[in-house]
Amino acid sequence: MKVSGYLVGPQPRSEALMKAYRDHAKGKLSKQALEELIRKEAEETVKIQSENGFDVIIDGMLNWHDLLRPFTERLGGVEVGGLARWFDNNAFYKQPVIVGRVERTKPILENMLFYDLVPEKRLKVIIPDPYTFSKLSLNKSYRKFEDLVYDVAEAMAEEIRTLPATHVQLTAPSLVYEKLPRNEIELAMDAVDIIRRRYGGVLCIHTCFGRVGNAMPDLLDFPVDVVGVDMTATPIKDLKEYSFTKILGMGYVDARNTIIEKPDEIASAVMNVLSETSVKQIYISPSSGLEFLPHTVACAKIRSIGDALKLLKEV
Amino acid sequence: MRKKLSEEHIRASRDWAICIGVEGYEDLLAQLKPGIQDDEKLKSLEDWAALYGIRFHESAGLDVVYDGEQRRVEMYEYPLMHVVGFKFVGYVKVWDLEIFKKAAVISKPSLIKPYHVEEFEFVKRKARREIKVPITGPYTLADWSFDEFYAKRKLGVDDPVVRRRVNKRDMVLDLAKEIIRPNLEALVNAGAKRIQIDEPAATTKPDEVDIFVEGFNEAVKGLSCAFSVHICYSDYRLLFPYILDLKAEHISIECANRDTRACGMDEDSRPGYSVIRLFKEYGAKMRVAPGVIDVHTNFIEPPELVRDRLLYAAKLLDDPAKVIASNDCGLRTRTWEVAYEKEKSLVAGAELARKEFE
Known part of the structure; x- marks a missing residue:
């Protein structure tokens, strides 16, 4: 058995950083001062993951206003649109509006990531999967949706190729939020394959905000190394019936509620999955990015995962 | 201050x-x-x-007025300041730099005292027009809160989605019975004739729209008052068919935000209003107050644009008597100057629309 932990999405900003962002918008705080605070908080985010035994580390994505935004703002053929609801959350993102051929005309994540803060060979970069990005966009240009998905995948593959990340996670809520027809799942899979062919590191797909259900065998066919499942929406029986050839990203810790899962409860859930399914290797994670929680609660949940990892090492 | x-x-x-x-x-x-x-x-x-x-x-020139909620902090934090059973746990992001102070329910909610009666009494003394009291609804209070009480119960249900739904329903119904209904009763006893229940979260979780309807109906059950519901920035298609059971006299929805600024009564000019067709198709009895003023821009809608939006809504509903002219939502993000011009346009546009039916 091999069990580790990782995060699967943006870390919430502390109240001090929220205030700094607002002060900057009002002209009360300089850009440099804001950036220093972001960097300091990114350092703390990296530190708490390291201290809690996470093998793979993210920088916290504290400067991303939403998961799609760097791509929405910087991809050619895409403009920033109005607010749209982020799945079933009281949270919103700015909708990408597709106004022309989507292409990577310049670096997307340059100056967005704090690579230098993360210990060597442990950096995970998180971006949306091409299908989810396309599905959440307002398409005013492409006649065929699949052509949009493929172009988004090409652009993302090109970007990922330039990143010093040992792990790349494609966050894919659209694969489980609603039951997709077969051809849409295949389209999403083909798009991931475009990335797979250009990226040699560990590729993860993380589903959230929905039950995996019947999509489980299809997800296991995706050309990725890790399949992440939102266990706050998925009963364990959805994992039992299939031969699990991938690493499981076990999104057990509820990223949308403030009850702090106890370490022994997390450890017990992991042992349960290992004994009742064919899963051999697990990354314990929150169900989605912890961005829906107050910062202090998010940190407490990370520590709980860390304590669970310690308990599991003793087993 | x-x-x-x-x-x-x-x-x-x-x-x-x-x-x-x-x-x-x-x-x-x-x-x-x-x-x-x-x-x-x-x-x-x-x-x-x-x-x-x-x-x-x-x-x-509005026909129905209130005080612009001048005494309230905002629509979530203010009510919960008057409720036992919640604790504020910190700020969370809604989008970009927008944040709100979020609470968790930690015990069965109970009301300290009705929290809108004093302000209503003041408005009643001063207003020269009809009054409509806005109040945040039970579903929205529940959906915008964390759950550290209901979720801790042992239900003996394995499916996490089913478990969460059961917990949510119980929380909404408790809020409807213990918090919102006593407020509504107090307002009705104080003389309120129109009350708008704000439920912006109604369609947030597509599989819980029926719970929003059940909570609303539980809160208003047996009370003699014209109740309406306001739902904004939502996917209104998700309301159907559940909304047909809602005990509301009318529904107020946001449409101008998703519309063009061109005058006209054709489908291309009025994409923001196409959803109104569903109310006709499903045979909904309630009146509809489509937002004809976008509250998130400084663009002052010309009265002719307001008129065309209202006439188009009347055409889709096949009954002008079912249409009420309204804003998309509250105007608190605008300056008084912009808000005032927008309200005057709303009134002038409604007058132009009325003339078409004289």
Whole structure:
């Protein structure tokens, strides 16, 4: 058995950083001062993951206003649109509006990531999967949706190729939020394959905000190394019936509620999955990015995962 | 309220008072002299703010008014300040830099005391038009809160989605019975004839729309009052068919935000209103108040645009009597100048639309 932990999405900003962002918008705080605070908080985010035994580390994505935004703002053929609801959350993102051929005309994540803060060979970069990005966009240009998905995948593959990340996670809520027809799942899979062919590191797909259900065998066919499942929406029986050839990203810790899962409860859930399914290797994670929680609660949940990892090492 | 006021602020208070007809404003100006405000003056200043809010809407020409919710912090935090069973746990992001102070339910909610009656009594004394009281609904209070109480119960249900739904339903119904209904009863007993229940979260979780309807109906059950519901920035298709069971006299929805600014009554000019077709198709009995004023831009909708939006809505519903002219949502993000021009356009556009049916 091999069990580790990782995060699967943006870390919430502390109240001090929220205030700094607002002060900057009002002209009360300089850009440099804001950036220093972001960097300091990114350092703390990296530190708490390291201290809690996470093998793979993210920088916290504290400067991303939403998961799609760097791509929405910087991809050619895409403009920033109005607010749209982020799945079933009281949270919103700015909708990408597709106004022309989507292409990577310049670096997307340059100056967005704090690579230098993360210990060597442990950096995970998180971006949306091409299908989810396309599905959440307002398409005013492409006649065929699949052509949009493929172009988004090409652009993302090109970007990922330039990143010093040992792990790349494609966050894919659209694969489980609603039951997709077969051809849409295949389209999403083909798009991931475009990335797979250009990226040699560990590729993860993380589903959230929905039950995996019947999509489980299809997800296991995706050309990725890790399949992440939102266990706050998925009963364990959805994992039992299939031969699990991938690493499981076990999104057990509820990223949308403030009850702090106890370490022994997390450890017990992991042992349960290992004994009742064919899963051999697990990354314990929150169900989605912890961005829906107050910062202090998010940190407490990370520590709980860390304590669970310690308990599991003793087993 | 301890902030020092400048001469400019005081001048604006005087100019607006003259513009919208606030009686006795000289007394307010005397209170606003530059300097430190003390706590004793706070109540009086809140009354003045409410009076300005009432006259603002009346002088713009609205038929139904309130005080612009001048006394409330905002629509989530303010009610929960009057409820036992919640604790505020911190700020969370809604989008970009927008945040709100979020609470968790930690025990069965109970009401300290009805929290809108005093402000309603004031509006009733001062208003010269019909009054509509807005109040945040039970589903939205539940959906915007964390759950540290219901979720801790042992239900013996394996499926996490089913478990969460059961917990959510119980929380919504408790809020409806223990918090919202006593508030509504108190308002009705105080003489409220129209109450708008705000439920912006109604469609957030597609599989819980029926719970929103059940909570609303539980809260208003047996009360004699014209209840309406306001739902904004939502996927309205998700309301059907559940909305047909809602015990509301009308529904207020946001449409201008998703519409074009071109005049006209064709489908291409009016994409923001296409959802109204569903109310006709499903045979909904309630009236519809489509937002004809976008509250998130400074663009002042010309009365002719407001007219065409209303006429198009009337065409889709096949009955002009079922249409109420309204804003997309509250105007609190606009300046008073912009808000006032928008409200005047709303009134002028509604008048133009009425003339088409004379």
